[in-house]
Amino acid sequence: MAKKIAVVGAGSAGVLAAYQVYKEFGDKVEITVFERQPHAGGRAWDVNFAGTRIEVGGTLLHSSGRHTTELMALTGGKEGTSGLSIDGKEENYAFWTKDGFVIDTKTTLVSMAMGIVGRVGVSSALKVTKLAKGMEEKWSGVYALEDEGKTFATPDELIETLGLREGTLVSLGEYLTEQKVNKRMQEEVVEAIVHNMYNQGLELNAFAGLVGLAGAGLAGGYLYSIEGGNWTLFENTLKAIKADYRPNTQVVSIEAKGEEGKKKFTIKTVVGTNDTFDAVVLASPLALADIEISIDGVPADFPKHPYQEVQTTLVVGTPNLDYFTNKKPNRLPSTVFTADSAGAPFKSIGVTGYSPEYDCRIYKIFSADHVMTDGELAEIFTEVKDKMTFVWRGAYPVLSPGIEHLPFELSPGLFYACAFETTAGAIEVEAVAGANTGRLVNAYLKTV
Template sequence: MALLLLLTAHFIWLCSGHQGAPDLPGRIAVVGAGVGGSAVTYFLQQQFGPQVQIDVFEADRVGGRLATLTVNNQQYESGSLSIHSLNLHMQDFVKLLGLRHRREVAGKSAIYSGDQLVLEETDWYLLNLFRLWWHYGISFLRLQMWVEEVMEKFMRVYKYQAHEYAFSSIEELLRSLGGEHFVNMTQKSVAESLLGIGVSQRFIDDVIGAVMRASYGQTVAIPALVGAMSLAGAQGNMWAVEGGNKLVCSGLLKLTKANVIHARVTAVSLHKSGKRPLYEVRYDQDGTLGSEYYDLVIVATPLHKGGYPISFLNFQPPIQEPTAPYHRVVSSIVHGYLNSSYFGFTDPKLFPFSSILSTDSPDSFFHGLENLCPVNISVGFRRKPPHEAAVWRVLSSRPLDRRELKTIFKSYYSVQVIEWQAFPSYGATGSSRSLPPIVLHDGLYYLSGVELAAASVEMSAVAAKNVALLAFNRWFELTEKIDQPDLLHKLKTEL
């Protein structure tokens, strides 16, 4: 399809009176090497071809939120633990790179209110359904139908992208999937949306609130679209990459032979305006300042006050940088013995859960607790029971003090604390805040703004594909492939 578009662009170029093949961008800069940055690098090469040089600037580590750390000589996920089976781009990346799905290790979950377990999962599916019905009526069925409807509409994006259609704004992308309703879901809270379809307040407080805290460290005031994406993952069908999810990012950059520059970008300035503007990317590499010139620049790292600020110079009118704050998430990786009696099990051998989600209550000082498996799982691997020393991940809004650690764990060998601004502070967005633009200038694109609509691994991959298609279509003036109305009907007619 990309080859067909290149031939189409060549034909348009000749018909407009130009001689020779249409010019390709000479150099492209991608700022950020997380999921979005590595994916857009791959998709840009798919569109423009391998002859275009792509430089990827990364101030920290390749992988972004996909990261691992070492405990007792084994690697564990410290960032995003798993990926949903409906994430088609991530599935394609794994196949393309020759990676494998990690072997699944079964485990049960429970929800803790700060003084007792309010919901416990069992090994029996029908019993789980009965408990949900007994506690919450048909709220869980209404929730499931709502999530399935949202995900069914979201899946349309893969068909659009397979036919090379792109969208110049997040609103246009959402509108193509679910009309104004999808756009409104970025402004309305998940609690309000679920109450509107008859989900009980108790179910929202106990279950939805616990999932939102474990996923984003935030409350049910989180936007409905963000909540739906998170709840889709909470319903199961999750997988992870053998060897670590971050291998997708490093693998894509290696596959494309991108030039990875470990430096912090400090500014992007407009060097030359006109039909083909030129951009100067300035960076700091271990205290040494440098700069390079590019035809296209993709910013695939959040532009927010708490991160690495990037100045945009010489643009008229000036580029208004997004100012949405990001929410701090603290992940404590603890190697030790769980204090099962804190959760009501005096005999640790009887504690059956591999993860505990916490409701939003004054007594809950953590968001979630999970028994981690290493990123490389052998055939005979078993999840360690609580009476043995295991590796646990504790999510919280701040670092846990010694008293809190001793509350959850009888004893521990090590604690590694990771603090990062992982997600937008959705409660601070408010109903009047608009979504950030994708197109900052003619050849300057902002990929990570999609996180304000929904932050997930796959949302970043979808946004990466959209930006690559948008940059390509705008470069060759293929306007019929941008922001097409009623696209679902159009594709059905064409097919």
């Protein structure tokens, strides 16, 4: 009889785990994927707003990501715009501090580098670019290890093998200070970028900080989104591998029973199903999964690392340039990274789309757990034609240095594809973690 595995969660980590098992066993293993939402993609998701489609979660993919590229080849997915270039007008990045837009550059790497150098000096600007590039090169070493079939039991083993563990143990601020990066670069550029990405600033672990900087394009390469929505990559992969995919099916409990090495896992769902599997991949953060897990009748109390809420506010409107600076630019830069010194109620504001309905740009505001009030929006925009708020209950984990990470196998046969996210998370990073988990499942299935 074919072996049966269950994957709980159809985000990047879960789909890559399922795909890895499919690549090894084809239809010799039955793969069931349970997903609480009506769609795959998880935190890669979009909404229809003001006559267009807007990514509200994981938006930008980096050209160096091998797993996302592989899934595109599998599913016929195509690179689309990054969501930044909207109406044919030149796009630009700006860094906003208490002194106004101290850096305002085009979106090319060269222009960005020149703008940053002009404000913070050559040494600190080059240093940070070099650190982000160095991290990216070491991280990309994971693909050669994957080709050799290497598996990692824990996030620490993975990160240590790549020579990047040191960065997970210190804060970004400490690390940059050690590397003689000046305060201006740290506070006006680095913090402004990373607190927009992870809700945390220089207190973030240094590895996650460098992942964020590379994700903003500082390590080279280019950024894109998937045409038709990033989530389609995951939905179409599940179709391509002919998984028994069950959207709208929240898992409520996982019960493991039986002898070690021969355990059977019973999964109960809100729709009343009750199925048994040879192995299970939990591919949602434990803190967000709302699942009761028991092993031989004893509740398993795995630590639930806290995740942070993020408010995403979409606005069709005209920005009030007076709000940002008295040295008025012609228009609001397309992406504004805000330093803490700007004293803004949000982390970033940027153009994210164009509304054909209103013939007007759409802005996306990230404001961590702060709810943007109508009064604040009335100050930031001279006119608000339409607005929508999307709340992520848990957008990112709290990424402090020195976290004790859970292993990729919580107990024999019960795997955890999101274990790596407590070091740093991004769509491709979770894909790497999911693929590693899939290879661990493959090895386990050969023993049971």
